Amino acid sequence: MTDLFSKFDPLIEQRRALLAGGVEDPFNLVMERVISPTVAVCNGRETILLGTYNYMGMTFDPDVIAAGKEALDDYGSGTTGSRVLNGTYAGHKACEQALKDFYGMDHAMVFSTGYQANLGIISTMAGKGDYIVLDIDSHASIWDGCKLGDAEVVPFKHNDIVAMEKRLKRIPEGAGKLVILEGVYSMLGDIAPLKEMIRIAKENGAMVLVDEAHSMGFIGPNGRGVAEDQGCLDDVDFVIGTFSKSVGTVGGFCVSNHPKFEILRLVCRPYVFTASLPPSVMHTATTSIRKLMHGANKRAHLWENSKTLHQGLRDKGFTLGTPEAQSAIIAVIMPDLERGAAMWEALLHEGLYVNLARPPATPAGMTLLRCSLCAEHSAEQVQTIIGMFERAGKAVGII
16 A cells, blocks of 8 residues: 655655754744743743744734633634624624725625635636736745636746736736735745736736735734835735734635625635634734724834844844845744754744744745744844844854
């Protein structure tokens, strides 16, 4: 009998060799106790959190927590049904209204995860005979949505405007076209030149979907993302986002101004055939979204944190994924997986948690230590983090 696990043997061996050197497993960290958005007890040590995507620090907001507790008492622990059956409660509609108000758009759909939002919208909108033009560094959920929908997929080099235009012009006349972009790319933390890309997409008759998962709540005058910041949000057909980052809970969504959008509730399989989110999640998300509408001070502080950390790490001699701070993600490039894991462990012993990211999730085969800043990190914590990186980097021989 063929062992279906045999395809994973190279990865199993890579992991075995890595752990055989005595390194703690960087992909099996346990948080025994979470103290705040920026501090937790990990493997028995009090640790600064710098890898949680909790950009706006909403996970411990007292109003958010109170809303969730009240919903548990009033509505119970779950819906036990799909949105098109018994799974739509008042909280789901209130959350969708909050999203419409936040983005200033006509329509909003909430999904059970951000992954499902991409999976559902992309696979439903672009099917057999249609074409999807997308950035080669797109998130796994985007690629999976393309595969599920069976559209013809045409990738282009990361953030390459010329390459994107060439591929659009090669698509047969009259074919359905969807261009998929991300505001912030999660591995390096770099932003897309959305304004120019969207202009070209529209000139070539394509609809546009922008995933703003890593910019919603933080980037733009109102926290609506990179498209808002670059002045092209009105030209986007679909904005995809998640609740598991700046909103501080779990879930996903799509907002749109398209007049036919509501039909997706009947034809989008990952929406129709999935149980809806629990009322407690909906109430926490709604409360968080409405508070983010007034989060200008938090956004300004997060920008300061990002710029300070980026400059501080560059000054210490680290190689970073972007020439300047472009988002709340600061990617520190490692020479290889082995030294990246050693650096990750050295930082953990210092009392700092970051993400160790490796191929195939990373672009160009890079190993990264990915730092995700939070609006709740104090200026003092950021300086402490820079010192931790310097000591760990010298101990491991990275700097």
